[in-house]
Amino acid sequence: MIENVLHSAIIMTTPVLLAALGGLINRVGGLVNIGLDSMMLAGALIGLILASQTGSWGIALVGAAAVGGVLGLLMSLCVTRLSANEIVVGLGFNILIAGLVRFFLKSAYGTSGTLSLPDVARLPRIDIPVIADIPYLGAILSGHDPLTWAAWLMVPVTVWFLRSTRLGLRLRATGSAPEAARALGLSPLTLRDASTIFAGLMAGLAGAYLSIGVVGLFNEGITAGRGFIALAAFYFGRNRPWLTAAGALLFGFFDALQIRLQGRGVPAELIQTLPYAMVIVVLTLMALAVRRARAKGA
């Protein structure tokens, strides 16, 4: 039971982690991405279609990332070049893409809501020979797919990118002091566009993970609001990659636990509220800490 929960917690974490790291980079660049869920949804659909038509999960991932990136670009252009409010555009994207996806399913496949295709190339599992037999550790480390490994590898890469690369520094400058960044000859808007495209790529991959990694079919409710959980994760992590990953893992754990506990008297719906409630608590504690620090300084 415990090994099962641990294993599925890692699986449930992967899509949230991917989208959350994208959203983190986006937020560091100065844009809070509320449209992650729509990019996940589009990625899940395109990923499944490509995995069925080409028989290659690699092409499916590339396609899913591309469609997420394009949506990210469109969303970013609305915000950076047309001065649209990012929250409204994000919510608008969620409504629009959900509608487009269902419209497309009906028009192209004549189905409503669920799409099941033949010969879907699923993500392969990587079993690690010796570790697989070690209790607990085997459940955590073995039997996962390449995308899960890539997601976790992205955590230190994101740390390194933000801390040690020129581009990461510029992105941070863009987000925290756009005027100063502009004075230095950078183009904050272009950097912000790039960070939103990246968020879209990651969310597209997260979506593909759900369709060709977890279940092997597409459903209009496949993201189950995980784009918003990702938002909760990077708010919880306060823009720090490892803390964001910890947040994603916590949510993945709740998700896995909730499925396990179903029918055992623990209401799944109440567990589902925990990640969101945690974000409110964390934001409150942070604000209290800021106020205390300010009171001391004054």
Add this chain to the structure above:
Amino acid sequence: MSAAAVPIPASRFEAAAMVIAPLVLAFAGAALLLAVAGHNPFEVYQLLVVESFGGTRRIAATLAAATPLMLTGLATAVAFRAGAFNVGVEGCVYVGGLAAAYVGFTYVGLPAPILLPLALLAGLVVGSLWMLIPGVLKAKLSVDEVVTTLMLNFIAISLTAYLVNGPLLAPGSANSATPVVDAAARLPRLMPPSTLNAGFLIAVALLVLYWLWGQRTALGFETRLAGLNARFATASGINVPSLIIKMMLLSGAIGGLAGAVHALGNVGRFVSGFSPGYGFTGIAVALLGRGSALGIFLAAILFGALSASGATIQLFSDVPIEIVNILQGMVMIFAVARFGWTFGKKRRAA
């Protein structure tokens, strides 16, 4: 993050263009999509107009569909007026709807003149309390209300789902629904057999009050001032934090009332998946209506017409009803975008 969501028009011409442009762009975009999918957009739009306004019965259906949207649009607008961006009206619809339904099926036997107002009041109060935490956090600690209210939506949906699957589940009924409310708690129908009910009158009355309040009262003026420029408002002696809390509570109350009207007027109980996104559509309504009472009324009727006719055109043609969501999403995006005259200029400071 809660910087001006709606661009402020410079002239009357610009103001008119800002209302019409998003509609034209959205309908043009959807027309293109319909054409690509093999439908004749002109026929579809004609059908939409006929199905939503062609005849008394259809107009009644449109107004019925517009009723909750007038309330959620108004709820969004009142918070927005004070500079608080409340995206949590959807959650208020859920908790308010459940509270109203609870009173309606629990205190059976009370006469309608007592039970109905009591049930409406329950929705109003619970909706208002639901916004207490984000309101206080925003006013006292500057905690971003967009995040807190967004999170509260998911909490409200899950929490009510828990209640109607467990403690409040109708005995012997299918999953996820409360018992039906007492007949005395139902909002009277205005034009049977359509579902248009007294909730419509409540919504219109509130919009009129909102208009009077904004035009004629000091609080309305102060609120607008605080929303336009919080620092200036503070300098002129207005207590902005207390104003924000008040407006968030008012916003939640109206959102809760929207849920109560939906429960007591349309559904007759609380069911899971209670709101088809009324709170989110309300944001589009408030934006398109530019926060004015008449604008909210008209925008709500537009979206009401789309959803009422969308359901029927799907029955008689093969046009997917999703075209309604597509239009709605595009209207929302285009309503906050500034075209042409600011292109390439550095406007965003944040």
